[in-house]
Amino acid sequence: MSDHQASTLADLQALTKKLNDYSYAYHVQDAPVVPDAEYDRCYRELQQLEALHPEWVQPDSPTQRVGEKPDNGFVSVEHTIPMLSLDNAFDHDSMIDFDERVRKLANATSITYCCEPKLDGLAISIRYEDGRLVRGVTRGDGLTGEDITSNIKTIYSVPLKLRTDNPPPVLEVRGEIYMPKAGFDKLNQQAVEKGEKTFVNPRNAAAGSLRQLDPKITASRPLVLCAYSIGYAEGWQQPESHYEGLLQLAEWGFKTNSLMARVNGVQGCLDYYDKLAAERDGLSYDIDGIVYKVDSIAQQKQLGFVARAPRWAIARKFPAQEEVTQILGVDFQVGRTGAITPVARLQPTFVGGVTVSNATLHNQDEIERLGVKVNDWVVIRRAGDVIPQVVQVLEERRPDNAQEVVFPTHCPVCDSDIERVAGEAVQRCTGGLVCGAQLKERLKHFVSRKAMDIDGLGDKLIEQLVDAKLVTTPVDIYLLKDKPARLLAMERMGDKSVEKLLNAIEQSKRTLFNRFVYALGIREVGEATARTLTQYFVSLDKLMAATEAELIEVEDVGPIVAQHIRLFFDQEDNVATVEGLLAQGITWETALKTDVSELPLAGKTYVVTGTLSRYSRDEVKDLLIKLGAKVSGSVSAKTDCLVAGEKAGSKLTKAQSLEVPVMDEDALHAMLVELGAV
Ligand SMILES: NC(=O)c1ccc[n+]([C@@H]2O[C@H](COP(=O)([O-])OP(=O)(O)OC[C@H]3O[C@@H](n4cnc5c(N)ncnc54)[C@H](O)[C@@H]3O)[C@@H](O)[C@H]2O)c1
Ligand SMILES: [Zn+2]
Numbered sequence: 170m171s172d173h174q175a176s177t178l179a180d181l182q183a184l185t186k187k188l189n190d191y192s193y194a195y196h197v198q199d200a201p202v203v204p205d206a207e208y209d210r211c212y213r214e215l216q217q218l219e220a221l222h223p224e225w226v227q228p229d230s231p232t233q234r235v236g237e238k239p240d241n242g243f244v245s246v247e248h249t250i251p252m253l254s255l256d257n258a259f260d261h262d263s264m265i266d267f268d269e270r271v272r273k274l275a276n277a278t279s280i281t282y283c284c285e286p287k288l289d290g291l292a293i294s295i296r297y298e299d300g301r302l303v304r305g306v307t308r309g310d311g312l313t314g315e316d317i318t319s320n321i322k323t324i325y326s327v328p329l330k331l332r333t334d335n336p337p338p339v340l341e342v343r344g345e346i347y348m349p350k351a352g353f354d355k356l357n358q359q360a361v362e363k364g365e366k367t368f369v370n371p372r373n374a375a376a377g378s379l380r381q382l383d384p385k386i387t388a389s390r391p392l393v394l395c396a397y398s399i400g401y402a403e404g405w406q407q408p409e410s411h412y413e414g415l416l417q418l419a420e421w422g423f424k425t426n427s428l429m430a431r432v433n434g435v436q437g438c439l440d441y442y443d444k445l446a447a448e449r450d451g452l453s454y455d456i457d458g459i460v461y462k463v464d465s466i467a468q469q470k471q472l473g474f475v476a477r478a479p480r481w482a483i484a485r486k487f488p489a490q491e492e493v494t495q496i497l498g499v500d501f502q503v504g505r506t507g508a509i510t511p512v513a514r515l516q517p518t519f520v521g522g523v524t525v526s527n528a529t530l531h532n533q534d535e536i537e538r539l540g541v542k543v544n545d546w547v548v549i550r551r552a553g554d555v556i557p558q559v560v561q562v563l564e565e566r567r568p569d570n571a572q573e574v575v576f577p578t579h580c581p582v583c584d585s586d587i588e589r590v591a592g593e594a595v596q597r598c599t600g601g602l603v604c605g606a607q608l609k610e611r612l613k614h615f616v617s618r619k620a621m622d623i624d625g626l627g628d629k630l631i632e633q634l635v636d637a638k639l640v641t642t643p644v645d646i647y648l649l650k651d652k653p654a655r656l657l658a659m660e661r662m663g664d665k666s667v668e669k670l671l672n673a674i675e676q677s678k679r680t681l682f683n684r685f686v687y688a689l690g691i692r693e694v695g696e697a698t699a700r701t702l703t704q705y706f707v708s709l710d711k712l713m714a715a716t717e718a719e720l721i722e723v724e725d726v727g728p729i730v731a732q733h734i735r736l737f738f739d740q741e742d743n744v745a746t747v748e749g750l751l752a753q754g755i756t757w758e759t760a761l762k763t764d765v766s767e768l769p770l771a772g773k774t775y776v777v778t779g780t781l782s783r784y785s786r787d788e789v790k791d792l793l794i795k796l797g798a799k800v801s802g803s804v805s806a807k808t809d810c811l812v813a814g815e816k817a818g819s820k821l822t823k824a825q826s827l828e829v830p831v832m833d834e835d836a837l838h839a840m841l842v843e844l845g846a847v
Contacts (some may be wrong), residue, residue: 176218176227183229184215191762196237199377201369202563204548205457206489209257234478235311242382243307243315249341249401249434252308254477255460255484258797261439264461267483268435275468276482283412284441285397285429287484290347290375293321293505300336302329307380311477320379321346323388326395329585334424335404341420344396348375349454350552352391361538369560370491370550371455396423396458408669410464417438426520431464442485447485450553490552491519496545499530499574503582505610507597508691511536511546511574513559521551532594533576540564542571582606587736602642602742609635611690619696620688621677625670633659643688644749684758686712689747692733702734713738713747 174493179519184533195201201208212231221228226233226278235254239245258264271280293446303320306314324346349354349713350725360367361385368374378390396418409416419425429446437542438461445459463469463481472481498514511530518525528549530536548561576596578587585600587631596755598604602611612631618621623646634640639655649671656667685711687699694702705723707711712734720731737743 175367178222179223181215181218181222182227184211184218185230188212188215188231189229192231193237197240199373199380201373202565202802203490204493206491207493209489210569221518225743233476237314238307238310238313238452239307241315241380243317243380245309245313246304246316247313247314248294248302248311249296250594251472252294252312252314252343252400253479255482256457256478257540258483258485261442264438264442264483264485265414267461270471271463271481274472275463277435277468278466281410281431281464282414282438283410283429283462283464284438284443284445285460285462286426286452286456287684288345288347288395288397288426288459289370289372289457289485290345291372291379291640292348293394295321295327295394296337297331297340297342299338300331300333313788317379319384320381320387320746321394324392324394326393326424329577330422332420335609336421337402339401340405341400341765342396342423343395343398343400344423345381346375346392346614347371347454348378348390348392351453356390364419364538364775367421367538367560369548371505372457375717391452394424395426395473397426398462405464407599409466411462411466411469412464414466428692430622431473431537438485439512441722446487455490455552456487457490459482460484465558465757488519488522489562490521491548491550492518492525494549496526496541496543498543500527501577503580503598503604505614505690507580507593507604507607508602509577509587509598511576511578513541515549518549520549520557521553523551525549525551525557528559530559533589533596534594536574536576539639542567542573544571580604580606605635608641610678612640612643612646614675614690615781616646616686616690620684621680622684623674624669626673630659642746642749643745644753647676647678647750647753647755656795661666678753678755680757681708682709685709685750685755689737689743691737693730694734697828698725698730709747713744755843 186210189212191203191211193203195208215230216232218230219230229749234253244344256267258267267620270282272278293316294306295302296304296306300537302322303318304316306316308314319517322329348371350371353368353374368377375392376388378387378392381387396415399414399418400413410419412429412504415425415429416649428445430441432438443454444458449456461483465473469479469481470477474480495516496513497516500512500514502510502512509555511532513528513530515528527528530539530541539559539562541559545562545568546566547559548563549557551557552558576587579585580587580598580600583598583600583604583606585598585604587596589596590600602608609632610637613628616626616631621815626646631640634649637655637659639649639652653667653671656662656670659666662670681703681762683696683700683703686703687694687696703726704711706715715734717728717731717735720726721728726734744754773829810825
């Protein structure tokens with residue numbers, strides 16, 4: 170409907186109805202049927218239409234009102250002062266327009282604004298009488314909300330009593346109840362495990378959790394209240410600025426947002442936007458924008474309200490993290506352990522600040538849970554740098570040509586059978602190393618930085634080497650030195666790079682036991698588990714011979730991990746690979762101990778865990794030399810001292826490991842004392 174002139178009254182009525190249906194699903198049922206971005210687009214379209222035809226505006230138009238009338242089991246309560254919505258700005262220009270309007274109406278040359286992150290949860294008003302909480306009410310339609318007192322009392326950050334001996338006789342505090350990201354992820358994970366419906370986003374989860382008829386359920390949900398304004402007070406003189414009001418609330422025991430700030434003029438607002446936009450992904454809670462409020466209460470009163478929003482505030486929205494798009498097909502990718510991951514191919518769409526054309530569907534259970542079909546319209550969510558997810562299917566938009574997603578029975582790469590182990594959600598290719606996809610992924614893991622750390626053997630080169638059948642197992646990497654000509658024939662390889670690569674391969678032979686075990690790519694054995702395993706078993710023979718019962722004895726190793734380790738070493742192919750690698754000269758120092766008092770004889774590598782916060786890598790090296798250790802070249806994994814887990818040159822942080830080949834016990838001890846580790 171770009172040509173508004175040609176729009177009819179019927180179009181406008183249909184659009185109004187559509188928006189009201191969306192709003193009902195969102196506000197009352199806590200189950201949005203479209204993402205906010207879509208709602209906002211339709212809303213703006215309606216605004217434009219209404220501006221062209223003011224005589225057509227419907228009495229129930231969403232532009233004329235706030236939220237929805239609640240209709241479930243809660244008691245309705247009228248707000249002392251209406252809880253309005255906010256006007257939106259989607260770009261810098263609209264912000265500049267807003268500021269211009271404000272300055273004109275307030276007759277001021279420059280305005281002081283209070284900037285607050287716009288928390289993505291739901292608005293609540295809490296009434297205190299003589300300092301005690303008496304009632305909590307949702308925003309509802311702005312005039313009346315639902316009494317959810319019992320529920321909000323279960324939230325720890327909601328003070329039941331103000332922290333003052335001298336409270337205002339009546340105080341109504343407004344704030345946002347939201348669910349931090351970590352709590353949201355956990356809640357959804359639990360729902361998946363129980364086969365229950367998951368929430369689309371943290372806002373939805375907060376709303377659904379708060380509006381439970383059983384407060385016990387609310388109590389079990391990780392909700393937080395952040396206060397953002399004083400709604401109403403009796404017998405008490407409010408501060409003259411909004412910002413000072415927030416400081417007062419904090420003093421009385423409310424949580425306020427730590428990122429709020431007071432700025433001067435529109436430029437201050439724009440700068441704040443850039444700063445917060447950069448921090449958005451790293452925050453522990455979802456925000457969908459920034460609320461700018463005129464800070465002076467006198468100016469706020471002067472500016473007043475329009476139908477559904479104050480004139481003295483505006484919500485500047487961030488780019489949407491959820492969008493609607495269509496699934497064009499589903500591809501199946503094969504991972505390092507043979508796991509088959511269904512990936513939705515999408516009509517490319519701009520979401521979370523980038524153009525997204527694929528989204529993971531995880532596994533067959535997830536496909537069934539979502540009920541997703543090829544050609545369906547879906548909601549994609551991309552928050553931060555998390556892989557884009559399909560979070561919802563828009564069933565009412567399902568086209569006639571929608572098709573079931575058919576899981577392959579054979580691996581798309583090697584054609585081996587696909588199996589699904591009982592109790593596991595993933596399906597796997599049974600092809601093992603016969604499977605080119607698995608081989609490539611396994612090799613990429615094998616050479617990665619935290620594994621064998623072979624510089625110069627990047628993904629592209631591995632793919633070429635596998636395609637050329639030059640490398641079919643990790644052992645073949647160590648045979649490349651006999652085939653420099655074949656290496657030279659690879660894309661973008663010259664004499665220099667071949668030489669460098671062969672050197673790196675050679676160097677990687679001297680490694681650490683835990684790196685070697687991690688490099689093997691045993692399912693469920695990550696870096697940390699590899700480390701505990703190697704510290705526990707000390708020798709490879711012992712680790713390879715360990716029974717599941719013995720493995721479970723190791724800290725952090727559960728039955729599933731134990732089973733994977735056993736399965737791995739029961740495979741003849743794997744044992745042959747391990748032996749082949751050792752035959753190529755891969756070695757490590759063996760004795761690994763954490764307890765300084767129990768150190769065995771000198772001349773071996775020790776792992777010492779302690780607090781080494783004061784030293785840089787070079788300082789550690791100097792200290793080692795001073796103490797008589799043989800240290801040549803730079804201190805790194807390849808020389809005599811290893812400081813695990815950080816980048817070259819960076820400062821050591823707390824509780825990192827230091828692996829040191831030592832001269833004698835006394836010297837080691839002295840060094841540890843020096844480093845502050847004992
Ligand atoms: N997806 C859908 O179907 C659908 C339907 C209806 C509405 N919506 C979404 O709801 C929003 C519009 O609803 P709205 O009327 O609640 O307006 P709004 O969300 O744009 O702004 C008002 C709300 O902002 C919140 N807020 C957060 N931090 C705040 C702060 N520091 N100070 C003041 N308020 C703060 C409060 O909850 C307040 O009620 C839009 O984002 C729209 O996309 C979506
Ligand atoms: Zn395969």
